[in-house]
Amino acid sequence: MHERKSTQWSTDAVWDWYDEQGWPVGCNYVPSTAVNPTEMWQADTFDPETIDRELGWASSVGMNSVRVFLQYLVWEDDPDGLVDRMEEFLSIADRHGISTMFVFFDDVAFSGREPYLGPQDDPVPDTHNSQWTPSPGHERVRDRSYWPELEEYVRSIIDAFATDDRIICWDLYNEPGNSDMHPDSIPLVRDSFAWARKAEPSQPLTAGCNWNLEMTELNEVANELSDVISFHDYSDLEFTRERVDELEELGRPMLCTEWLARSRNNFVETHLPYYRKQGIGCYTWGLVNGKIQTHLPWRTAQVSITEAVGEAEPPNVWFHDLYHTDGTPYIEDEIETFREQTNRDAERPAGK
Template sequence: MKQFLSISLIVMNSFIASFSDNFDNGNLSKWQAFGNWSVENGQLTNPTGGNIFYKEATYSDFTYEADISVSEKEEKAGLLFRATKDDALDFKGYFVDLHLVPGRIRVEIRKVDHYDYKVLSDAEVIPGKSSHIKVVCKGPYIWVFFDDMTTPILCEYDTTFTSGAVGFRSEKAHTYFDNAKVSGEVPSLPTPLVKDWSYIRGAVYTSSNAVNATQTMEEFNPALINRELSYAKTYGFNTIAIYLHWLLWDQYHDQFLQNFEQFLSIADKNGLKVTPILFDPDCGTSTPAHLAPYDLPTPGIHNSQMNRNPGEDIKVNHYDAYSHTLKAYTLAVVNAHKNDPRIIFWQACNEPLKGESSDRLTKDASEWIRSTGTKIPVTSTGSGFFGPKYSDFYTFHMYGADSGDDGGPEHLCTECLNRPAQNFLELADNFEAKKTGFIIWDLMIGRDNCRFPWGSPLNAAEPAIPFHGFIYPDGHPWSVAEARRLKGNSFDKTPFFRVEYYTGIFDELKKVSVTPAIDFNLGNEPGTGSPDASAGIPVDSFSIKWIGKFSTTENGAYTFYADGDTPAKVWVNNQLLENNQAIPLKAGQNNIIRVEYIHYNGDSKLHLQWSGPHINKQTFVPNKVI
């Protein structure tokens, strides 16, 4: 038979009133109830919602645990702690809740200030018939355990509430609670990494010519990667996320490692930190995952050729046979860069979600990374995924109207931006207000087809608003306003070309923007063969005008080279130049350059270069604000 209620005192720097209650007796005299609370079959229950607090003591550092069973989907119920009680729904404090979603349970840590509910962090877990939840608090640290009482699924740092009552909360869910216990015994637990990530302004990178990041790394093009990462720097990004793949290691070994090393060098040259993503078990449409040859983008389909890593069949059916290779791949990458300052953090798994197989891979990958002795932090996605319990710090993805989990600068959003649901200007404002760094999906608007929204049908029309992406392959941002918001006050002091896009031969002006250089290969595929399909510019029969300003540091003759699929016209100080023609320029003089280009059909390309005194032939970039 269960014992009804026991109370004891434990001394830990101060007197702590410990208690346990299994509700067999049905007596709730030690509890202050708000709402329809009762005892049914030896369990505390509430069918309609409310709060109930243990009223005999308040707690600061403690361990609090109970059994919880939630019977209704999409409703929340759980443990209250460090709470100040007011009425049935209104209180201040923390709330660890179970939230039933199809096939799994989401566990959330919420910070509540009256009716202001903020999710600090959350994780997905695999449900059972009932669940045992344990919360440990010590100073600003909060650990949450689910069923497994040895490894916390969430580790949080928050200084808002330091003491208060414990209790239970049910939000319109028919919930049962049992075996409540509070103790002043606080076990020694690893604390989460508390680091300020609020400065991060990043983007996921797939080169504009590739259907997925695997192709980017296999068909490695240093010139293109340098060009596009230089655009990232120019517009104000400071971090790049890149998906790696075990197949690249398995096929190429040292060449793959050399490519990744070169990628890091290019990023570093452009002032960008890198976060590598080692596995992606549950996202991707290309099945099975493969290397070259790559299929063409599927017209209209979002992210149509993304590779899963390692692949569903391997993850679920053949993991034991492949785990040695997956570990070797992980160790090869991490050992080569285990203390590399160019890498800001490792992402073991992106969005691990689908059951025990994804959980196992996330656990193993995190352990493999740490086994190298790397001092670089390790994380995997939270906010509805299995990653937090294997992470040094909490990362989340946010594609809703709000900016998501609200844990402050020690948390980081590693994916966001899906227009029009998320307005980038509002998104950036929200993250800054919450002092949270962010990484958008993705940098380039290219052949990965992420400009199309989730669920877009086959052969869908080009979207007027790109779902993901920031920069087109010719270097102009989809939105100048977005680029100005990202870069800040220095945007208007940055030398750009002013660029105008037309249909036909300068017939109808479709868009005005900026670009750092004239340096592109667009190809001739639907959508990406256009410099900006969202503006209604066709793949064939379009024209572009650029104007920029520059000066030189030496007197002398300077030569301009325009290499395009059709001849481009170049004027410097209103003088029309023949291709490869030199023009004398004076040091310090402000010069105006204009370029006109007409594309008729086929592959579109144009590269503007120059040379002169102590300037080897190289891409021309303006150095004065127009």
Template sequence: MKRLSVLLFLLISSAALAQQNAETNRWSATEANAWYAKEPFLVGANYAPANAINELEMFQADSFDPKTIDKELSMAESIGMNTMRVFLHDLLWQDPAGFTKRLDQFLSICAKHKIRPMLVLFDSCWDPFPKLGKQHEPTPGIHNSGWVQSPGADALTDVSQYPRLEAYVKGVVGAFKNDQRILAWDLWNEPDNTNDNNYGQNYLKTELPKDRKVAIITSLLPMVFQWTRTAGATQPLTSGVWIYRTPDDWQNSAKWTPMEKVQLENSDIITFHQYSNPEALEKVIPALQTFGRPVICTEYMARGVNSKFQTHLPIAKKAKVGMINWGFVAGKTQTFLPWDSWQKPYVNGREPAVWFHEVFKQDGTPVDPAEVAAIKQSTGK
């Protein structure tokens, strides 16, 4: 308990200065809107190749697969997608030269297919104990059974590892700070997600205690914004809000959590997640646009909760809100299975009547041709 108190004290003290510095160097709304005015209607997916169970397997030397990535991004280009949201990992920076080379190769494949990705530096979702090396095979019947957090619980709770995290952020951002192949940097995916129903309090209980994890990251995130800006990123920075709130809540800062305050007050562009019906999307977009900055939805499309291409893309296009759905080609992440597959695994060949995520099956055929038609219509393809 004493060690935790010291850790939090050090974090809070550092974060206060980092918050001040990060806000000082934040893009103005005018700069952000000028950048966005040059962008097309952004449509894409959260992307990992079908043969990668997580972000480590996607980018490690032994499993990096440019051929599969090229094939799949060709499919994305064919339906008019022009962006992808792609997760990196701090452990990959243990091989800075190799990782930089592979990321550069990935960006070249993206550019070949007219796709500019948003790169995610950190992620609070799923397994809190990532390890380099060969990743385990998918657990049958379970959604995202092998995705890993970055940084993991060990690094989050060990302040001596923070220089390593800083070196990763400054290293990877610094290497690509002027690279126009990159759309934006998403600094931390769902930073206050405590994974209650999988690794957290309601299931495996291997996750850090909720309050402890959220307190640490609330103090660490301003530092990550500062590191990224110090590295000289010329692309916009963001960290997306994801917990459901009413439109009135977003317009009342007194109702924001401390984490949401950090995210919204440091982001150059506003990003959010929306796994809900079209009526909710129509209400939240104007609320988020009151911040006077570009707005992009970086996760949506879960058929089981009525979040769909056909309904959501026309709403977003009218408002020029970029849309990045979860999942592209079904594969080792198994995110065509619903979230509650952790409690009710789809075993013995059983599949959900309606696939949860993904645009294409692993054989390259659409999950639903009508969805691909809707994507093509929205992108003008």
């Protein structure tokens, strides 16, 4: 276990940490029975049985880490209960040899609405991620009168798990600026790092930025504050290589915390071996094709599936995700690629 830190990790320290991790490889995980993180984490719908089963599938192909979104409103309503359920999740994941990266804030709002408590609406048929709501919600990001509670959310959760080896790192903010929130999210990105440092975690910090190259100031802020550089990439391998070359100049370990978009030429067979060769930790979007329906392309959130893919359900090619809900692989060759690339006898290339 590393010592608790209130300041940014030095490059030497974070490379030492990264070399201890092996090669982090896994997925963004939402149980197939949850339509969004609110449904995942509320007491009435928290589903440890499904989580245990599905993380077993992840572990069976060599995945050793998952990225998991929290929802501020669930903490606000039931802080102790959320921490208890996070503890249960960590215990399940750890039994499968899987570490966890929790995400605090998120601007993505495919649903077009603010988060809410209670029963969540059913998924809209033929629509990508139709009930996904942001955390804490765009209104709370823009209105600083809410921020003392946001600070308590970040600091209290990190403090509860500050020395927990089951947590690989903390992702403070997913895709700030998404859903027309740029540049309004930049101040909260800055403050979220300051709050997290006050909690003195033993795990490094990152933020899910570097997803839109036009958001220059936002990306610079996140990269300057992060211990580990994370980025999202749903492009073909040539463009991925260009992005990696640029980010390598920052001199810190890298995690691609979202990838896999088959219709955009972002494939398991092209990108997973590349990330392994480069020593870049990577997390596919999706594991199981469940209620968030991310096997459908992004455009189905704006237009009909017929217009988006030119045919009725289901589309010929899944966009994200690896498994059907019964555990059957969508493409068996992809699963074999994971098994080959995650051979535990093979060592990840050493750090810089």
